Amino acid sequence: MSSTGRSQQPTAKPAGRPSWPLWLAALSAAGAALSGYLWRAKVGALSLICGPVGDCVTVNSSAYSEVFGIPVALLGTLMYSGVAVSLLWEWRRPGTPVSQVGFMLALAGALFSLYLTGVETFVLRAYCIWCLTSWVMITAIAWTWGRHLRRAEARA
Amino acid sequence: MAKKSRKGSKSRGAGSMRWVWAGAVVLVALLIAGQWWWNSRQSENLIRAAAYWEQFEIDGTRIGSPGAPVHVEEYFDFQCPHCHTASDTVVKRLLDEYVAEGKVTFTYRFFPILGPESLLAARAAYCAMDQGAFWPYQDLLMSKKGMGNRGTYSRDNLIDYARQLGLNGSSFASCLDSDRSMQYVRASHDQAVRMGLLGTPTFIVNGQIVNLATWEDLFGVIDRALAAANR
Numbered sequence: 001m002s003s004t005g006r007s008q009q010p011t012a013k014p015a016g017r018p019s020w021p022l023w024l025a026a027l028s029a030a031g032a033a034l035s036g037y038l039w040r041a042k043v044g045a046l047s048l049i050c051g052p053v054g055d056c057v058t059v060n061s062s063a064y065s066e067v068f069g070i071p072v073a074l075l076g077t078l079m080y081s082g083v084a085v086s087l088l089w090e091w092r093r094p095g096t097p098v099s100q101v102g103f104m105l106a107l108a109g110a111l112f113s114l115y116l117t118g119v120e121t122f123v124l125r126a127y128c129i130w131c132l133t134s135w136v137m138i139t140a141i142a143w144t145w146g147r148h149l150r151r152a153e154a155r156a
Numbered sequence: 157m158a159k160k161s162r163k164g165s166k167s168r169g170a171g172s173m174r175w176v177w178a179g180a181v182v183l184v185a186l187l188i189a190g191q192w193w194w195n196s197r198q199s200e201n202l203i204r205a206a207a208y209w210e211q212f213e214i215d216g217t218r219i220g221s222p223g224a225p226v227h228v229e230e231y232f233d234f235q236c237p238h239c240h241t242a243s244d245t246v247v248k249r250l251l252d253e254y255v256a257e258g259k260v261t262f263t264y265r266f267f268p269i270l271g272p273e274s275l276l277a278a279r280a281a282y283c284a285m286d287q288g289a290f291w292p293y294q295d296l297l298m299s300k301k302g303m304g305n306r307g308t309y310s311r312d313n314l315i316d317y318a319r320q321l322g323l324n325g326s327s328f329a330s331c332l333d334s335d336r337s338m339q340y341v342r343a344s345h346d347q348a349v350r351m352g353l354l355g356t357p358t359f360i361v362n363g364q365i366v367n368l369a370t371w372e373d374l375f376g377v378i379d380r381a382l383a384a385a386n387r
Contacts, residue, residue: 047307057312063198063320067191075187100176107180112187149173 020148021091024141028084031137035076038130042071054127062126064119072116076134079109083141095152103149106142113138202320206292212255216285219251220261225385226378228260229360231267231348234277234294235303236356243298246371250378259382264294266344267356273302273309276332278341280314283331287323296321 041048042060050056059065065072086102113135120127212219228250232239247262254260266281268274277297284293296317302308311332318328331337348358351365359366361377368374 041307045306047305055312057307057310058316061310061313061316063195064191066194067187068194100172104176104179104183107176108183108187111180111184115184115188153173 017091018094018148020144021087021094024144025084025087025091027137027141028080028087031134031141032077032080032084034130034134034137035073035080038073039071039077042073051129054129054132056128056130058126059120059124059128059131062124064116064124076109079105080138083109083138087145099149103142103145106138106145109138110135110142199320202292202296203322205295206289206321209291209295212251212291214291217265217281217290218261218263219291220255221258222261224255224258224261226254226260226381227263227362228374228378229263229265231265231344231353231356231358231360233266233268233270233274233356234281234297234309235270235274235305237301237303239357240298240301242357242371243295246374249375254378260378264290265348266341267348267353267358268341268345269356270303271305273305273307275341276311276314277302277309278344279337280309280318280328280332282337282340283328284318284321284323286331286337287318287328289318289321289323292321293318293323 037046038048038056038060040046042065048057048060060073067075083102083106086098086105089096090099090102113131116131117135120131209219213221215222230239230242230247232242250260250262255262266278268278281290281294281297284290297309297314300308300317307313311329314332315325315329319325353365359368359374361374362381366374366377
């Protein structure tokens with residue numbers, strides 16, 4: 001019966017994989033590179049170029065640039081890498097728990113970046129252009145990903 | 157029936173999203189709490205380390221009793237790797253075994269020769285001296301082991317280190333930018349040049365430049381100077 005039903009359906013073009021995970025994975029890779037740069041500068045392997053906006057050296061060397069002695073920039077590099085891998089997984093196999101874990105990482109990254117931006121504004125009174133860029137990137141990733149997850153849920 | 161199952165899967169999905177949000181919030185709360193705990197521990201460590209210096213008689217870059225029979229000076233550069241080693245091994249031992257016992261008085265002298273951050277770090281150390289904190293500050297700078305003008309002793313970092321020690325950041329910054337910090341460091345540098353010093357670290361015991369093959373040699377020279385003073 002079911003096989004008959006299936007044969008009666010019009011031959012629909014198989015839906016291609018959505019491209020949004022790839023775009024977000026590329027953005028995450030850029031975020032990982034940015035955080036990696038801040039991390040290398042933090043350990044003194046590179047000198048930090050701040051450009052005309054803000055004071056990234058002050059921010060990157062402040063007491064708030066570490067958690068348990070681990071540079072926040074290194075945590076950011078690992079977070080972005082994890083998010084990029086999860087997004088590639090989502091692209092290959094949509095809707096698995098890996099996607100939710102990856103989204104949780106991105107969400108945590110966006111919230112922690114929000115906190116750090118608050119620290120820059122109210123405690124350090126100094127801005128790091130690279131950190132603000134990273135905040136915008138991870139917020140965009142988390143927001144877009146969350147929207148797609150909600151849509152997928154609504155379809156289910 | 158189909159509606160019911162759709163509703164069920166929707167609520168399951170909403171439930172899992174709630175867990176995702178909860179997980180993210182818990183993770184961020186842990187990170188923030190960890191950061192505050194770590195920072196308060198670091199501050200306590202710095203204050204404890206600063207308390208170490210209270211046992212000594214200090215006057216600027218000089219430490220120890222002015223009446224001590226032997227006077228040791230070191231011309232140094234904050235970016236010189238051998239000066240970092242000397243700070244960790246020679247100076248610590250000198251302070252604990254000789255200066256604390258009143259046998260030696262020790263003076264650091266600036267000889268910044270390794271680039272702009274050497275000069276800036278020396279000026280910053282002068283500014284810390286201005287606020288009565290040269291010794292804990294130089295200790296903090298030495299522990300950073302900055303080399304090669306890579307930003308460890310950038311202006312912003314130097315001010316941040318001062319703040320970590322509880323110094324007044326704005327007066328520290330204005331001192332760092334002032335002519336007087338430049339003049340003080342330049343005077344010390346010029347003195348080293350006049351003495352014909354070629355590198356750092358250079359140790360001077362009772363006015364005599366000491367050539368060292370090993371760090372241990374310095375203690376031999378000091379012991380002989382002490383023996384001569386006791387005769």
